[in-house]
Structure formats: C-alpha cells, structure tokens
Amino acid sequence: MAARADVAISNESEAADIARILGLPQEPQAYAAALAATGRIAVVTLGSKGVLAHDGTSLFTLAPPKVDVVDTTGAGDAFCGAFAAALDRGGDLVQALTEGVAAGSLACTVTGAQSSAPAASDIARLAATLSVDRS
Numbered sequence: 001m002a003a004r005a006d007v008a009i010s011n012e013s014e015a016a017d018i019a020r021i022l023g024l025p026q027e028p029q030a031y032a033a034a035l036a037a038t039g040r041i042a043v044v045t046l047g048s049k050g051v052l053a054h055d056g057t058s059l060f061t062l063a064p065p066k067v068d069v070v071d072t073t074g075a076g077d078a079f080c081g082a083f084a085a086a087l088d089r090g091g092d093l094v095q096a097l098t099e100g101v102a103a104g105s106l107a108c109t110v111t112g113a114q115s116s117a118p119a120a121s122d123i124a125r126l127a128a129t130l131s132v133d134r135s
Contacts, residue, residue: 007087008035009043009080028052029059041093045079047072051101055093061133062097065126067105074113079104082123094132102126 010018012028019026024034028044029052035042036054043053050063082103086096106118106126 005040007041007043009045009083011045011047011076015044029054033059043083043097045076045104051079051097053093053097059135060093060097061135062101062130064101064105065130067109069108071111071116072108073111074116075104075107077113078107078117081117094134095127097132098127098130099123101130 008018015028015031016026018024018035019031022035025031028046032042032044032052032054036056039056041053041055043051045051048064050061052062053060079100083096083100086099091099102123103118106122107116110116
C-alpha cells in the first residue's frame with residue numbers, strides 16, 4: 001500500500017517493516033527520503049521524538065511540545081486524523097505536520113482513545129506554537 005499511496009504515514013516499527021518489504025533503508029530518515037523519491041510524501045511518527053517527513057525535495061522535522069503524558073493510546077490516530085484534515089482543508093505539509101503533532105500530543109494528556117480526541121480549537125491553538133525544521 002505504501003508504494004501506491006500519495007501520503008504514507010507510519011510509526012518507526014511500521015516504517016522498518018515497509019522498508020524491508022520494499023527493499024528500502026530501514027533508518028527512518030533514509031526510509032522517508034527513499035519512499036518520497038518515488039513521488040509520494042512519507043511521514044514517520046517518532047513518539048516522544050516527534051515526527052519527520054519527506055516530500056521528495058526536503059526533509060521536515062518537528063519535535064513535540066512538552067505535555068503531561070497520561071496515556072499514549074490514540075495519539076497516532078489523533079495525529080493521522082488532524083494531518084489528513086489539514087490537507088483536506090487545503091493546508092500544506094507544514095500545517096498538516098503541526099496540526100498532527102498538536103493533536104497527537106494533546107491526545108496523550110488524557111486516558112483512552114475516544115476520550116482523548118482533542119477539539120479542533122485546542123489543536124489549532126497548540127499548532128500555532130510549533131515550528132517545523134526544513135532541510
């Protein structure tokens with residue numbers, strides 16, 4: 001599926017599995033660059049280390065904000081949902097990454113998956129404080 005998707009989002013272990021299957025490098029940054037070189041956006045979530053993405057031209061990295069972590073259940077789902085919603089609204093990759101990281105981070109501040117889904121206003125407020133490094 002990753003080889004056919006316009007945007008491929010995976011966590012570190014999923015990225016390593018996909019890399020093995022596709023014969024790509026398994027290190028997250030090299031994997032993202034190699035997958036993006038085929039014409040797609042590759043995103044690798046790194047848990048407490050944030051996220052990295054590659055669009056075929058540039059590497060994007062974003063560290064997560066400091067939050068009081070209660071439960072990480074649902075953080076990846078919150079990231080993916082906010083990321084996709086930002087793109088659907090016409091946002092660019094930077095906006096999608098900041099909103100995704102904001103949502104994933106906020107999801108970690110409460111217990112459970114469904115109960116951890118943050119409000120759009122809270123996502124926007126936290127996303128506005130984040131910055132993405134591009135190289």
